[in-house]
Amino acid sequence: MTDQEKNSVTPAAENTRQSEKAQKIQKINGVRGMNDLLxxxxxxxxxxxxxxxxxxxxxxxxxxxxxxxxxxxxxxxxxxxxxxxxxxxxxxxxxxxxxxxxxxxxxxxxxxxxxxxxxxxxxxxxxxxxxxxxxxxxxxxxxxxxxxxxxxxxxxxxxxxxxxxxxxxxxxxxxxxxxxxxxxxxxxxxxxQANERAEHRTALLSYFEKNHTQLDEDSQRRLLSNPLRILDSKNPVMQELIEGAPKLLDFxxxxxxxxxxxxxxxxxxxxxxxxxxxxxxxxxxxxxxxxxxxxxxxxxxxxxxxxxxxxxxxxxxxxxxxxxxxxxxxxxxxxxxxxxxxGSLPEPLAQCDAFVLHQGGETLTAALIVAERLRSAGIDVILFCPPDGQIASFKSQMKKADMSGATYAIIIGPDELAANEVQIKNLRTSGEQRTVSLDSVVDAIIDAIVGA
CATH class of the missing domain: 3.30.930.10 (Bira Bifunctional Protein; Domain 2)
Structure with a gap:
């Protein structure tokens, strides 16, 4: 399509073209009866x-x-x-x-x-x-x-x-x-044992053959191949007949x-x-x-x-x-x-122990370093990563931290970074918050988890 042709396309025509394109891409569903673990x-x-x-x-x-x-x-x-x-x-x-x-x-x-x-x-x-x-x-x-x-x-x-x-x-x-x-x-x-089942099989055959007209299609098919399986039938119509059949325990x-x-x-x-x-x-x-x-x-x-x-x-x-x-x-x-x-299913697992918040730039670098140190110490951590590439406010990030189920939010903003500090907020209590140095944040989180 030339530039002139592109410029001549009206918005309505473009919308129609995009709609037709979308219709061609069909959603693929999972196989029926084979489920995802969500x-x-x-x-x-x-x-x-x-x-x-x-x-x-x-x-x-x-x-x-x-x-x-x-x-x-x-x-x-x-x-x-x-x-x-x-x-x-x-x-x-x-x-x-x-x-x-x-x-x-x-x-x-x-x-x-x-x-x-x-x-x-x-x-x-x-x-x-x-x-x-x-x-x-x-x-x-x-x-x-x-x-x-x-x-x-x-x-x-x-x-x-x-x-x-x-x-x-x-x-x-x-x-x-x-x-x-x-x-x-x-x-x-x-x-x-096999010989006892053989005697029982003979008795079953005789019993079911006498009542052949009452057998459903599956049972008629099993009559000569495996009559014992007739006893396993869940067909309600068959239950009275099955109840009267010879019992293996007697053999x-x-x-x-x-x-x-x-x-x-x-x-x-x-x-x-x-x-x-x-x-x-x-x-x-x-x-x-x-x-x-x-x-x-x-x-x-x-x-x-x-x-x-x-x-x-x-x-x-x-x-x-x-x-x-x-x-x-x-x-x-x-x-x-x-x-x-x-009523005995467990509560959903929290995604992490700590959620690290930042404001991008140098605070992101510091946040990533802190997150890796915590993980090396065996602490589960989620680092805030904006889905649209735009840094969100701390208020918005705090909502995501709370939704993650994390116990602690670790906040690293420009002021904290300038002072070589972080803020640690307990999300599962009344919101207790304290300041610790960047170098001691790992020990502080470990002590808090152990003491909880």
């Missing part, structure tokens, strides 16, 4: 993560982190082919570079066992491990259920007795107590019953109430013997906040030497939501 929520997440670190340390559990992406076979073999996760929910894809079949991890246990087997972690004896991180499932997003969500889990590998079953349940109860959660109840069951042998009774006795000795739910089967194929869930009525449809159990067959199924194992996992978003309902 600063306002950071304090709650930090508190939960701190409590979890303390909990695992108290019980002697070590941290293990697995990749977000695993070979698809890890979950097909570990979780089981006839499960909702593998059939409908996994984010799986083919690596364009080498043709590998890969999956964003939908849960943690199979990945942990893969790592344990690959790295021979049980060579020196049993292991207590914990993990945390994002998981991915293609589900319809709703309250407490997301496509990217975060799990915390513990896995105790190499322990065969009912004592470790009880210990991991006690860990869960201690966690709920530490977090101040309300309305959480424990339900437990035993899935016995358990002496050893399985003894293990289950020992777990209950240990929980009772520690004053942990629980309800036996014979329909509790969990959604994954690798469980045997003890299974359990913590359930709440406070979160609507997504009532299970954590669950797990014993999975003795899984290590051998994943290619390792046969070894017993058990564990549980919780959805961190659901727990945070229940903390909110329970």
């Amino acid at each position: 600063p306002a929520d950071a304090a709650a997440w930090a508190h939960l993560e701190h409590v979890l670190r303390d909990l695992t340390r108290a019980y002697g559990y070590e941290f293990l982190r697995t990749p977000i992406v695993e070979a698809t076979a890890v979950f097909q073999r570990g979780i089981g082919e006839v499960t909702d996760i593998v059939e409908k929910e996994m984010y799986s894809f083919e690596d364009r570079l080498n043709g590998e079949q890969l999956t964003l991890r939908p849960e943690g246990t199979a990945a942990v066992v893969r790592s344990v087997v690959e790295n021979n972690l049980l060579y020196e004896g049993p292991k207590r491990l914990w993990y945390t991180g994002p998981m991915f499932r293609h589900e319809r997003p709703q309250r407490g259920r997301y496509r990217q969500f975060h799990q915390f889990g513990i896995e105790a590998l190499g322990f065969a007795g009912p004592d470790i079953d009880a210990e991991i349940i006690l860990m869960g109860q201690r966690l709920w107590d530490e977090l101040g959660l309300i309305g959480v109840r424990l339900e437990i069951n035993s899935l016995g 358990l042998g002496a050893e399985s019953l003894q293990h289950f009774e020992a777990v209950q006795a240990l929980l009772k000795a520690n004053n942990i109430p629980c309800k036996i739910n014979p329909r509790l089967v969990r959604g994954l194929d690798y469980y045997n013997l003890t299974v359990f869930e913590w359930i709440t009525e406070e979160l609507g449809a997504q009532g299970t906040i954590a669950g797990g159990g014993r999975y003795d067959p899984l290590i051998e199924r994943m290619g390792g030497k046969a070894a017993p194992a058990c564990g549980w996992a919780m959805g961190m978003e659901r727990v945070l939501e229940l903390m909110k309902v329970s």
Whole structure:
């Protein structure tokens, strides 16, 4: 466009052109069901993560982190082919570079066992491990259920007795107590061993085949592949039929019953109430013997906040030497939501301990030096930086200092700089203010924080 043409463009035409340009730039939103962690929520997440670190340390559990992406076979073999996760929910894809079949991890246990087997972690004896991180499932997003969500889990590998079953349940109860959660109840069951489940499966098949016309589409599909999963159906129309189905507890042998009774006795000795739910089967194929869930009525449809159990067959199924194992996992978003309902969320964290104010020029240089000295002493500091490049008044800066949550404002103006001094104002009391030398400002702030 020539200068003459530019000069001939009317304001209305220019506005139209700018409007058309703006319309071409579309805002890009995040993927539905994959949420941002915003600063306002950071304090709650930090508190939960701190409590979890303390909990695992108290019980002697070590941290293990697995990749977000695993070979698809890890979950097909570990979780089981006839499960909702593998059939409908996994984010799986083919690596364009080498043709590998890969999956964003939908849960943690199979990945942990893969790592344990690959790295021979049980060579020196049993292991207590914990993990945390994002998981991915293609589900319809709703309250407490997301496509990217975060799990915390513990896995105790190499322990065969009912004592470790009880210990991991006690860990869960201690966690709920530490977090101040309300309305959480424990339900437990035993899935016995493979031969006992086989007898129960035969009885289930016979029962459900006689009532084939009452099964919904999902249950009809599972009838021959995994009839035990029919018991896990949440379809209200199915509940009366499921209630009358043969119960696995009636097919358990002496050893399985003894293990289950020992777990209950240990929980009772520690004053942990629980309800036996014979329909509790969990959604994954690798469980045997003890299974359990913590359930709440406070979160609507997504009532299970954590669950797990014993999975003795899984290590051998994943290619390792046969070894017993058990564990549980919780959805961190659901727990945070229940903390909110329970009124136990922590107050938002202050952004800093001190906020440094200045008037630009040499006062900015001095302010930056003071801020760095404070940070070197372990004090969190925000230095005022004008968003528009124009120095604001001390009154305006003081409003920003107060909004930051800082306890102290450090004021360096031309008069203070000329006298080699700073003003320190306590923002969380009646506004007490004092003058100290530039050289002693770090010691003064440290003394004030220690003495507070």
